[in-house]
Amino acid sequence: METIPYTVTPREDTGLINAKLGIWLFLASEVMLFGGLFSAYIFLRLGAVSWPEGSSILNVPIGTFNTLVLIGSSVTMVLSWAALAEKRFDRFRLYLGLTMLLSLLFLVVKGFEYSEKFSHHLYPASSSFMAIYFTLTGLHALHIIGGLVVNGYLWGPGSKMWASDPERFTNRVEIAGLYWHFVDLVWIFLFPVLYLL
Amino acid sequence: MAEVHGEQSFWRKYIFSIDHKIIGIQYGITALFFLLFGFILMMIMRWQLAYPEQPVPIIGWLLGEEGILLPEVYNSLGAMHGTIMVFLGIVPLSVGAFGNYFVPLQIGAPDMTFPKLNMASYWFYFLGGIVMLASFFVPGGAANSGWTSYPPLAVIATMGQTMWLVGMVFLITSSLLGAVNFITTIIQLRVKGLTWMRLPFFVWSQLVTAFLLLLAFPPLEAAGVMQLMDRLAGTSFFLPSGLVVSGQVLEVTGGGSPLLWQHLFWFLAHPEVYVLILPAMGIVAEVLATNIRKPLWGYRAMVYSAVFLGFMSFIVWAHHMFLTGMGTTLSGFFQTTTMIISIPSVIILTAFLLSLWGGSIRFTTPMLFALGFIPMFGLGGLTGLPLGLAPADIHLHDTYYVIAHFHYMVAPGTIFALFAGVYHWFPKITGRRMNETLGKIHFWGSFVCMNGIFMPMFAQGMAGISRRLWDGGISYQFAQDAGVLWSNELISISAWVLFLFQIPFVYNLIRSIKGGEIVDDNPWEATTLEWAAPSPPPHGNFTEPLTVYRPAYEYSVPGAVKDFLPQHQPEEG
Amino acid sequence: MTSASSELDTHTRTYLAVFGALAILTVVTVTVGYLSLPVGAAIVVALSIASLKGALVASFFMHLISEQKSILWLLLLTLGLLLVLIFILIIAFYDHAGTIIVT
Ligand code: HEM
Ligand SMILES: [Cu+2]
Numbered sequence: 001m002e003t004i005p006y007t008v009t010p011r012e013d014t015g016l017i018n019a020k021l022g023i024w025l026f027l028a029s030e031v032m033l034f035g036g037l038f039s040a041y042i043f044l045r046l047g048a049v050s051w052p053e054g055s056s057i058l059n060v061p062i063g064t065f066n067t068l069v070l071i072g073s074s075v076t077m078v079l080s081w082a083a084l085a086e087k088r089f090d091r092f093r094l095y096l097g098l099t100m101l102l103s104l105l106f107l108v109v110k111g112f113e114y115s116e117k118f119s120h121h122l123y124p125a126s127s128s129f130m131a132i133y134f135t136l137t138g139l140h141a142l143h144i145i146g147g148l149v150v151n152g153y154l155w156g157p158g159s160k161m162w163a164s165d166p167e168r169f170t171n172r173v174e175i176a177g178l179y180w181h182f183v184d185l186v187w188i189f190l191f192p193v194l195y196l197l
Numbered sequence: 198m199a200e201v202h203g204e205q206s207f208w209r210k211y212i213f214s215i216d217h218k219i220i221g222i223q224y225g226i227t228a229l230f231f232l233l234f235g236f237i238l239m240m241i242m243r244w245q246l247a248y249p250e251q252p253v254p255i256i257g258w259l260l261g262e263e264g265i266l267l268p269e270v271y272n273s274l275g276a277m278h279g280t281i282m283v284f285l286g287i288v289p290l291s292v293g294a295f296g297n298y299f300v301p302l303q304i305g306a307p308d309m310t311f312p313k314l315n316m317a318s319y320w321f322y323f324l325g326g327i328v329m330l331a332s333f334f335v336p337g338g339a340a341n342s343g344w345t346s347y348p349p350l351a352v353i354a355t356m357g358q359t360m361w362l363v364g365m366v367f368l369i370t371s372s373l374l375g376a377v378n379f380i381t382t383i384i385q386l387r388v389k390g391l392t393w394m395r396l397p398f399f400v401w402s403q404l405v406t407a408f409l410l411l412l413a414f415p416p417l418e419a420a421g422v423m424q425l426m427d428r429l430a431g432t433s434f435f436l437p438s439g440l441v442v443s444g445q446v447l448e449v450t451g452g453g454s455p456l457l458w459q460h461l462f463w464f465l466a467h468p469e470v471y472v473l474i475l476p477a478m479g480i481v482a483e484v485l486a487t488n489i490r491k492p493l494w495g496y497r498a499m500v501y502s503a504v505f506l507g508f509m510s511f512i513v514w515a516h517h518m519f520l521t522g523m524g525t526t527l528s529g530f531f532q533t534t535t536m537i538i539s540i541p542s543v544i545i546l547t548a549f550l551l552s553l554w555g556g557s558i559r560f561t562t563p564m565l566f567a568l569g570f571i572p573m574f575g576l577g578g579l580t581g582l583p584l585g586l587a588p589a590d591i592h593l594h595d596t597y598y599v600i601a602h603f604h605y606m607v608a609p610g611t612i613f614a615l616f617a618g619v620y621h622w623f624p625k626i627t628g629r630r631m632n633e634t635l636g637k638i639h640f641w642g643s644f645v646c647m648n649g650i651f652m653p654m655f656a657q658g659m660a661g662i663s664r665r666l667w668d669g670g671i672s673y674q675f676a677q678d679a680g681v682l683w684s685n686e687l688i689s690i691s692a693w694v695l696f697l698f699q700i701p702f703v704y705n706l707i708r709s710i711k712g713g714e715i716v717d718d719n720p721w722e723a724t725t726l727e728w729a730a731p732s733p734p735p736h737g738n739f740t741e742p743l744t745v746y747r748p749a750y751e752y753s754v755p756g757a758v759k760d761f762l763p764q765h766q767p768e769e770g
Numbered sequence: 771m772t773s774a775s776s777e778l779d780t781h782t783r784t785y786l787a788v789f790g791a792l793a794i795l796t797v798v799t800v801t802v803g804y805l806s807l808p809v810g811a812a813i814v815v816a817l818s819i820a821s822l823k824g825a826l827v828a829s830f831f832m833h834l835i836s837e838q839k840s841i842l843w844l845l846l847l848t849l850g851l852l853l854v855l856i857f858i859l860i861i862a863f864y865d866h867a868g869t870i871i872v873t
Contacts, residue, residue: 004308006385015838018310018385024841025377028848029411035852036416036461039859040423040434043457046863055803064800068793075789078831082781125431128452132434135426181831188823191796192816196803412851460862464855511851515858524865527858 008168023175027182030143034186037139041132041193052129054195057122059113063195066109067187073102074184077151077177084170089162092173096155099180103148110141133194140190143183150176215312216736220319221298222626228290231326232612233699235281238274240692245271247689249668268667272341273357275665277329279344280361283473284368285326287611291476292372292410293322295618296379296403298626302727302734303397305388305743305765310381318374325367332360343665345462348435348455352427353442362425369418372410379407388726390745394497395764397725397749401500402479405507406472413468413511420461427453434458456521463514471510473607474574475503477614478545481567484617485549486750487723488564489556490760493750495548502541509538519587520594528587535585542578546571557753561721562636566617569644570610577605580655595665596672598658601651609647616643619706624720628732629713635705642698649691653684724751724763788830795823 005011006018014021045051054060080095117123117130124134154176161169214220244253245266257264266274297315301308309315332339337355340346351358383404387396423434431450435458438451486493493499515523515531549571558564580602583589593599616639624630658664660679663672676682719728730739743765751762799819807815829835834842 004306004310004312004386006310011385014384014840016385016840018381021384021841022311022377022381024844025380025411026373028844029373029376029415031415031845031848032412032852033415033419035855036419036464037423039416039852039856040419040457040461042856043454043460043859043863044434044452046860047454048452060800060803064796067796071789071792071796074827074831075785078785079782082785123430124426125433125450127450128433131426131430131432131450134430135423135432139422178832181827184831185824185827188827189820192799192803192820196799196816197809197813412848416855456862457859460855460859512854512858515862522867523862524867527861527865 008171017171019171019175023178030182037136044128044132048128054197058195060195062109062113063191066106067191069102069106070184070187073099074181076102077180081173081177084173093155096151100148100151100155103144107141107144110137136190136194140186147180147183213316215316217297217301217309217315218734220315221294223319224289224293224297227323227326228286228294231281232286235278235286238278240696241266242271242274243689243692245667247686269341270338271667273339276340276343281329283344285329287473287607289322290615292375292406295480296476299622299727300379300400300403301382302730302738303400303725304383304386304391305726305739306382306386307737309378310385311378314374314378318371321367321371325364325371328360328364328367332357335360348424348458349440352424352435359428362421365421366418369414372414376407376411379403388743388745395745395748398482398499399479401503402475405503406475408507409468409472409510413465416461417465420458459518459521463517467514468510471506473611477611480614480618481549481570484563484567484621485552487721488559488561489552490752491556492752493548494551499545499548502544506538506541509534513538516585519590532586539578539582546575562633562640563617563621565637565640566613569640570613573605573609573613577602577610593658595663596658597654597662597664600664601654601658604651608651623709624716625727625732627710628715629709630716630720631709631713632705635701639698639702643695646691646695646698650688650695653688657681657684722761724761725749726764729763729765784830788826791826792823795819
């Protein structure tokens, strides 16, 4: 019969397009995923005989820098979508490119932090703190990599859709943006919890 | 975007298909295979329980020297039986297969909202299944720490446990993709006129189920990642300090908590039991409504109950943990919520029972299975209540009583509902009906055997027999005088005979695909939308646009010409 | 046309303002971290600031302020369930029979 409706125009009674609802559902499950780890952190910390202050092990200035990098990438992400809404494809590419560069920078800094820890013989097995630190930041880094792949696709091969179906492409960028802001949001919580408390 | 039929290659059409119906069938075949496989595992275990340490016939050569089932293998079989039945058998069959095939049809949609995700969901499931199967061949065999994978045991177990965790990550991914797809489909793709209170109950049950899968699974995924870290990276999320194994203090960082795993596991696994039962209730509702020829009694109450069940199932989980030394505040809370959650279950059960009242019942095979479901589910639910009260649970926990409780829910409960679904919807999938005589043999045989298996387990459990041991351990000695040990043989024989009674089913299923009686598009004279599509429905499902005019179950409407008014049929003149 | 693009300019300005607020809050939370407050107070402050930042990201970058109510309900449901998990874990830690021996 027909193709699947509401891929571009919202359904009247729900006011949503399919992908928008889908990504929010996915993000809800992600909240529970990170939330599960977070609750584990609380439980273990409560039961611990002693728990180190994050700043005594982790490098706060570097963490602060990385936080700003990630927040910056969120801004460029939302700007790239705004550029599409304005029909400025060149700007879209610029901003999305910046987003990817910033996320790469984040990963490089993170890798540097990791290797520094390893060089001090701090591994996941070293303590409960290190275990939860590596697990949470590692999972977060995987999410960054996932976002990079998606954004890279939209920047490169996927952007062909702009010529054929601009509205749908704009929606795609918005959806990718929602995911990206969520990854940023997770970090906003991870940073104080791990580095400052 | 006109799809060109005929020109799709075999691979696109049947293997990497994005049509929800093909994916549903793929799910169905794979899940039936796993159900059979899981069943075989337990039939082997039952040999050891009935005839301890005697060589296992037929497949004994697989088990090594002398064909005796060794304790470690027994443990593997037990863990994998549970895992396979729950995660690879029942859920994929009730959600992946029936949900996928019939939710879009029942809401008048051309497909799921995200067909490619749907395909990905199946293939993640498939991969997860392969990993689980492969784990039987790694050193030390498959996972052997129970389907619950409690640490510390699971953390120090053999390599099969790692495979189990990896397989679970695949399965969780699969069910997340599926859940997102189901919820968006049901919310977005309902056809014109199909308001919430006109949805078939089956669709409601799938909606609630999808929410449970979406929000309860991720914490288990988190826990799974942590257990993987414990096993592979040497962390101690779940290992306490000073843990002693075989008289030796374990060399670990320590500082972890085994209880943390239990909490995160049951945070999923209690909602998971409702994932096991809700779609089954949905199927039973459809089959009942069709075969009693009158509207379901209390449709609204059923819907509200299902939604309430969904909410409540998130706050009862620690009733599985009464024996972990929890304090009275916490256990009081969970006892209370557990008693509360049984209310909506009872409402749904009552609605089923009262629906029968005054109906002109057609005793077809699917109806027999649906009718069988009702008392079996009732028994399972009633016997759950003592488990939900700590004073009784302290005695019954970890005995065969628990096994009996939940198997009454899932075996003669959910599995009967699934059989009902197969017989009920087979004509839609193939355009042919399955053989009734064979179906009735299948039903009556299964009904008797199921009770033969699980009824004695209540007595065994009350006599204190442990549910986990290869040789019963000391619990056998304590139960000597209770006169329950003889029933081990009865249980095992019932299980094997149950297997024999599945042969007519499998034969019937395969033979009817080509040789079943040809029927029209609506052989049961049912009202819901799937029967408005041709059998089998073409790609895109419906030949003309539909509008819905009325609630789901308008049977025997006074003054109407026929005894059923399909949802999509305009008012007659 | 002009009015449309100026509307977009205000959008851009909002985004940049949010970025400024987030940056300032980041600096604030780090500074507070150096004050070495008592643990309880530190947790409250750090988590409040993080929640505020999170709310900013969600409201403006993710447009939650102008999003359908159904999405909000979904998120509230999720957060509610998460809080249940966290609180019960905390209660489970304090409410147990017997004593836990820590070595
Ligand atoms: C009527 C409401 C129900 C109540 C009050 C109830 C109560 C309980 C309780 C308290 C336990 C823990 C027993 C123990 O380990 O000591 C339990 C176990 C179990 N229940 Fe239920 N239950 C109910 C419904 C269901 C349903 C609908 C299903 C699934 C279809 C189900 C499946 C299970 C399973 C699989 C277990 C065992 C898990 C394990 O330890 O391996 N229950 N039930
Ligand atoms: Cu439960």
